[in-house]
Amino acid sequence: MIPKTKQGIQAQIADLEREISFLKGINTSCSECANFSGIGCRLAGDHLPPPEVLAVGCPEWVWNEVPF
Numbered sequence: 001m002i003p004k005t006k007q008g009i010q011a012q013i014a015d016l017e018r019e020i021s022f023l024k025g026i027n028t029s030c031s032e033c034a035n036f037s038g039i040g041c042r043l044a045g046d047h048l049p050p051p052e053v054l055a056v057g058c059p060e061w062v063w064n065e066v067p068f
Contacts (some may be wrong), residue, residue: 026063030054034062 003009030049032035042044043060 022066028057028061028063030057030061032066033057034064035060036064 003012007026013059026032030041030053033041035042040048041058049058
């Protein structure tokens with residue numbers, strides 16, 4: 001829903017900017033993926049992905065939601 005006041009619009013923009021900042025800060029490397037066993041990728045038979053994939057994750061990346 002679009003706010004009807006200038007203050008409402010500004011508040012919604014601030015909320016969305018906080019959410020975007022949070023999303024941009026999520027580490028999408030393999031180590032943060034629910035499919036990563038710590039040894040390798042469960043989707044690849046627990047084989048360790050190549051270094052360039054480990055750093056950024058793959059299209060099958062699923063957030064494990066662990067905060068550390």
